[in-house]
Amino acid sequence: MRLSKFFLPTLKETPAEAQIASHRLMLRAGMVRQQSAGIYAWLPLGLRVLNKVANIVREEQNRAGINEILMPTLQSADLWRESGRYDDYGQEMLRITDRHKREMLYGPTNEEMVTDIFRTYVRSYKQLPVNLYHIQWKFRDEVRPRFGVMRGREFLMKDAYSFDLDKESAVKSYNNHFVAYLRTYQRMGLKAIPMKADTGPIGGDHSHEFIVLAETGESQVFCDKAWVETDVLENPLVKEKDLQPFVDWATGMYAATEEKHDPANCPVPAENLVTARGIEVGHIFYFGTKYSEPMKAAVTAPGSETVTVHMGSYGIGVSRLLGAIIEASHDDAGIIWPESVAPFKIGLINMKVGDATCDAAAEDLYAKFEAAGVEVLLDDRDERAGVKFADMDLIGLPWQVVIGPRGIANGMVEVKNRKTGEKREVTVAQALAELSA
Amino acid sequence: MRLSKFFLPTLKETPAEAQIASHRLMLRAGMVRQQSAGIYAWLPLGLRVLNKVANIVREEQNRAGINEILMPTLQSADLWRESGRYDDYGQEMLRITDRHKREMLYGPTNEEMVTDIFRTYVRSYKQLPVNLYHIQWKFRDEVRPRFGVMRGREFLMKDAYSFDLDKESAVKSYNNHFVAYLRTYQRMGLKAIPMKADTGPIGGDHSHEFIVLAETGESQVFCDKAWVETDVLENPLVKEKDLQPFVDWATGMYAATEEKHDPANCPVPAENLVTARGIEVGHIFYFGTKYSEPMKAAVTAPGSETVTVHMGSYGIGVSRLLGAIIEASHDDAGIIWPESVAPFKIGLINMKVGDATCDAAAEDLYAKFEAAGVEVLLDDRDERAGVKFADMDLIGLPWQVVIGPRGIANGMVEVKNRKTGEKREVTVAQALAELSA
Numbered sequence: 032m033r034l035s036k037f038f039l040p041t042l043k044e045t046p047a048e049a050q051i052a053s054h055r056l057m058l059r060a061g062m063v064r065q066q067s068a069g070i071y072a073w074l075p076l077g078l079r080v081l082n083k084v085a086n087i088v089r090e091e092q093n094r095a096g097i098n099e100i101l102m103p104t105l106q107s108a109d110l111w112r113e114s115g116r117y118d119d120y121g122q123e124m125l126r127i128t129d130r131h132k133r134e135m136l137y138g139p140t141n142e143e144m145v146t147d148i149f150r151t152y153v154r155s156y157k158q159l160p161v162n163l164y165h166i167q168w169k170f171r172d173e174v175r176p177r178f179g180v181m182r183g184r185e186f187l188m189k190d191a192y193s194f195d196l197d198k199e200s201a202v203k204s205y206n207n208h209f210v211a212y213l214r215t216y217q218r219m220g221l222k223a224i225p226m227k228a229d230t231g232p233i234g235g236d237h238s239h240e241f242i243v244l245a246e247t248g249e250s251q252v253f254c255d256k257a258w259v260e261t262d263v264l265e266n267p268l269v270k271e272k273d274l275q276p277f278v279d280w281a282t283g284m285y286a287a288t289e290e291k292h293d294p295a296n297c298p299v300p301a302e303n304l305v306t307a308r309g310i311e312v313g314h315i316f317y318f319g320t321k322y323s324e325p326m327k328a329a330v331t332a333p334g335s336e337t338v339t340v341h342m343g344s345y346g347i348g349v350s351r352l353l354g355a356i357i358e359a360s361h362d363d364a365g366i367i368w369p370e371s372v373a374p375f376k377i378g379l380i381n382m383k384v385g386d387a388t389c390d391a392a393a394e395d396l397y398a399k400f401e402a403a404g405v406e407v408l409l410d411d412r413d414e415r416a417g418v419k420f421a422d423m424d425l426i427g428l429p430w431q432v433v434i435g436p437r438g439i440a441n442g443m444v445e446v447k448n449r450k451t452g453e454k455r456e457v458t459v460a461q462a463l464a465e466l467s468a
Numbered sequence: 469m470r471l472s473k474f475f476l477p478t479l480k481e482t483p484a485e486a487q488i489a490s491h492r493l494m495l496r497a498g499m500v501r502q503q504s505a506g507i508y509a510w511l512p513l514g515l516r517v518l519n520k521v522a523n524i525v526r527e528e529q530n531r532a533g534i535n536e537i538l539m540p541t542l543q544s545a546d547l548w549r550e551s552g553r554y555d556d557y558g559q560e561m562l563r564i565t566d567r568h569k570r571e572m573l574y575g576p577t578n579e580e581m582v583t584d585i586f587r588t589y590v591r592s593y594k595q596l597p598v599n600l601y602h603i604q605w606k607f608r609d610e611v612r613p614r615f616g617v618m619r620g621r622e623f624l625m626k627d628a629y630s631f632d633l634d635k636e637s638a639v640k641s642y643n644n645h646f647v648a649y650l651r652t653y654q655r656m657g658l659k660a661i662p663m664k665a666d667t668g669p670i671g672g673d674h675s676h677e678f679i680v681l682a683e684t685g686e687s688q689v690f691c692d693k694a695w696v697e698t699d700v701l702e703n704p705l706v707k708e709k710d711l712q713p714f715v716d717w718a719t720g721m722y723a724a725t726e727e728k729h730d731p732a733n734c735p736v737p738a739e740n741l742v743t744a745r746g747i748e749v750g751h752i753f754y755f756g757t758k759y760s761e762p763m764k765a766a767v768t769a770p771g772s773e774t775v776t777v778h779m780g781s782y783g784i785g786v787s788r789l790l791g792a793i794i795e796a797s798h799d800d801a802g803i804i805w806p807e808s809v810a811p812f813k814i815g816l817i818n819m820k821v822g823d824a825t826c827d828a829a830a831e832d833l834y835a836k837f838e839a840a841g842v843e844v845l846l847d848d849r850d851e852r853a854g855v856k857f858a859d860m861d862l863i864g865l866p867w868q869v870v871i872g873p874r875g876i877a878n879g880m881v882e883v884k885n886r887k888t889g890e891k892r893e894v895t896v897a898q899a900l901a902e903l904s905a
Contacts, residue, residue, distance in 0.1 A: 036533060036535075037535065038535040038537070038589075038598065038600060040588075040589035040590075061589075064585060064588065066539070066540055066543065066544065066581060066584070067540075067542070067543070067544045067570075067572065070540045070542055071540060072537060072538065072539045072540060072581065072585060073537060073538040073539075074537050074585075075535045075536060075537055078536055078537055078538050081538070096473060098473075098474065098475040098512045099512060099515055100475070100509060100510060100511050100512055100515055101509065101510040101515050101518070102503070102509045102510075103503055103504075103507045103508060103509060103605075103622045104541060104605055104622065105504070105507055105574075105607070105622055106503065106504070107503065107504045122567045123567075125564065125566065125567075127562065127564050127574075129562065129609055130559045130560075130562075130609045130611070133504075133505075135504065137542075137564075144503060144509065147503070148501060148509060148511075151477075151501065152475075152477035152498075153477075161475065163475060168540075168541055168605070170542070172566055172567045174567070184542075185540045185541065185542055
């Protein structure tokens with residue numbers, strides 16, 4: 032992509048309303064624009080990252096054998112009356128009346144609707160387990176939306192749902208999602224620690240929140256320092272068909288949110304206990320028959336009797352993850368994207384647009400990166416070099432390749448690693464070979 | 469994908485509420501389920517096609533140099549008061565009040581919001597033209613939603629917007645979108661004819677609807693039979709930088725919707741005039757300063773004066789396109805997907821699950837197609853062959869490969885072309901080679 036053709040409205044000033052780094056940097060980098068309180072438009076740079084994050088979530092859901100569907104944003108109030116949640120949910124639910132005076136709502140979550148889909152089509156235990164997910168916009172009418180996409184009102188969420196014949200198989204589904212979540216966050220460069228958590232309005236008695244440690248975290252969390260030091264996915268147990276031993280081992284390392292943490296009964300000695308701020312990036316629940324019972328989601332079991340199915344639900348805040356990733360990875364100059372979610376891998380800076388040698392070298396290298404399938408943003412704007420460097424640091428692409436008149440006269444370009452700041456002079460061919468790998 | 473793991477609830481009965489073929493077939497093929505009047509959940513098979521259609525739209529927008537953004541579904545009523553459309557729009561606009569009593573709406577289109585984004589960031593003629601699009605869910609509160617996704621209330625739309633310094637350059641943007649649309653529909657196997665059309669509530673004086681001819685079309689349309697016989701994209705003028713000669717040539721062939729058609733002044737002799745039913749699959753508008761004037765979207769022009777920008781908007785009904793494609797391509801047995809939008813390229817039918825030779829051959833061929841990057845759906849269910857054939861015809865994958873005990877004993881499988889019905893006995897190696905190409 033050429034920056035001259037790319038809608039990238041970066042801001043020099045720090046917007047006054049932004050209190051935390053991710054909000055400030057997303058506004059300054061031209062990723063999002065607030066349209067109403069807690070409601071954002073995604074500009075091209077932000078949308079590219081949102082899609083990368085969503086695609087990692089999608090790939091790991093698919094790999095875990097979960098079927099993707101897409102439920103609508105608006106739901107019928109009657110469905111929520113069946114579960115009893117319509118009246119319970121309070122003012123965070125955006126209630127809507129259509130032209131025929133039918134009561135509807137903008138879905139904050141989808142347990143009722145997916146249960147309705149399940150009961151329509153599934154009749155026999157032979158069709159179980161059923162695992163469905165979707166990635167769709169949700170709405171929660173927060174009293175005070177803030178922190179940018181971290182606590183917005185309209186937000187993108189992946190929510191998955193499992194249906195099983197009994198608790199034993201439901202726990203297998205739960206474990207499957209548990210591992211899928213660990214893989215998902217790791218691919219985004221995040222360390223997310225599963226912590227015992229309260230279940231809130233979703234309900235159920237078995238639940239973990241996945242928490243990223245960050246100074247700007249919204250809540251206090253506690254964990255064994257082993258969590259910080261261990262790459263749990265390296266344990267060979269994660270490759271077993273039965274995931275229970277792996278989950279037992281992983282959750283055997285203590286980790287709990289403030290609500291669940293009991294200092295008097297904490298099993299970890301003080302010197303091994305990490306006390307930190309955390310950002311919730313996912314929440315998984317097993318809640319048995321809480322929805323299937325009132326909504327009559329049942330199947331015929333092997334002995335011909337009718338059995339109410341056991342359910343779980345599994346949520347990842349996709350848009351919120353962008354905020355969490357930036358909180359975990361930025362410096363004073365701007366964002367530092369992990370390569371897996373970067374909007375482009377390389378920022379190619381032509382320091383002197385109009386100089387025939389620089390232009391030719393930039394165009395040549397740009398064409399070669401594109402031909403190699405590498406995502407590259409060419410800064411071909413007629414701007415001062417200082418503006419270009421500042422913008423490129425701000426938007427945080429993992430690699431910068433700088434073409435200047437002096438270097439290119441000797442066939443050399445500068446390659447900068449955005450994360451380490453390391454700069455090296457290399458030949459054009461080397462830059463191409465190293466960064467196309 | 470294995471059918472035993474794929475949530476595909478096909479129906480034997482024809483649902484009573486479905487009046488047209490596409491609605492009937494999408495329900496029977498387990499593509500969608502109605503959740504409320506005119507509001508659908510997309511099941512795995514339907515979602516795969518929806519994503520393919522959306523991706524073709526996206527690729528052709530990107531190829532035309534249009535920048536992708538993503539605006540939210542909910543908008544502030546105040547924005548629509550600026551343009552004067554809030555009161556004009558009538559009951560099709562879904563009006564919403566949030567917990568702080570702020571008036572909002574579920575966007576039926578985005579002229580106001582995108583103009584607001586434009587005026588925030590763009591100050592100079594040097595930044596023009598600006599072309600932005602998004603693919604997002606919209607809501608129109610139809611009095612009588614019907615025909616499935618063809619006239620739903622919550623629907624997926626691609627809407628693009630152009631901003632130019634004057635009418636002359638705005639027409640260039642219009643022409644660019646005009647050609648992008650022709651390419652988009654052609655890639656989906658559709659012949660969509662641009663017809664002069666009324667502008668309706670969007671406004672403006674220059675507009676074309678893109679219409680697919682189909683017996684079940686919602687409106688009467690008229691065109692020169694040259695349109696039916698010509699592949700307009702083969703005209704070399706379409707490759708010129710200035711697209712005006714191409715657009716002049718194409719629109720020189722008569723085509724008009726009923727509202728614009730005047731039999732008394734029709735330039736086409738009766739023997740060359742096609743009178744048919746049509747389905748609208750896109751609508752493009754140039755409307756000058758209708759929104760930019762009241763909303764003060766202006767830039768500094770070369771002579772330092774402030775100039776109000778000229779705008780156009782360009783819509784494709786993405787979810788509705790699935791209905792149009794099925795109306796144009798089905799038979800009594802089911803859907804016939806064009807390969808570019810098919811949910812899978814190949815349906816691999818193991819006729820005798822449990823037979824060791826059939827199972828081994830099916831697994832082997834399945835693994836080889838997957839390794840070749842071919843999208844294949846393996847029917848590994850323990851069902852009668854008749855059920856499998858009927859389901860495979862119903863869901864309309866372009867190719868069927870049938871593995872039966874007699875054939876496979878001699879190393880042969882049957883390859884069926886869903887569109888022509890042609891069946892051939894070939895070796896396993898031939899099937900693999902031909903269909904992986």
